[in-house]
Amino acid sequence: MVKEITGIDHSAAFSYASKEDADEILFKNGGLAGLISKILGPSVPREFLEVGDVALVNIKGMKLMGIQMNGYVAVKTDNRVAHLDDKHVTKGWHI
Secondary structure, eight states: OHHHHHSOOGGGGOOOSSHHHHHHHHHHTTHHHHHHHHHHOSOBOGGGOOTTOEEEEEETTEEEEEEEOSSEEEEEOSSSEEEEEGGGEEEEEOO
8 A cells, every 4th residue: 555655665675475475574573563664764653654754453362454534544455455443553753
């Protein structure tokens, strides 16, 4: 989603062929939040997020990335875009 908003494809710097490869990239970069911070810079508390910013959601033990909207976070799934209440946002990044 960041690519669609900014025109920059940050994922081009990371190639992986399996879940294990992806897990290794995350591990080497301090997890999902660490990796995103290396790409987008320091995170900010959810109170400072604006519409269009990247948000990290923690729901039912899963960490998901999405785009902050008005009162919810849009998260891409396999089949659609889900709307999750933004009370589940742990931190985010301005883009």
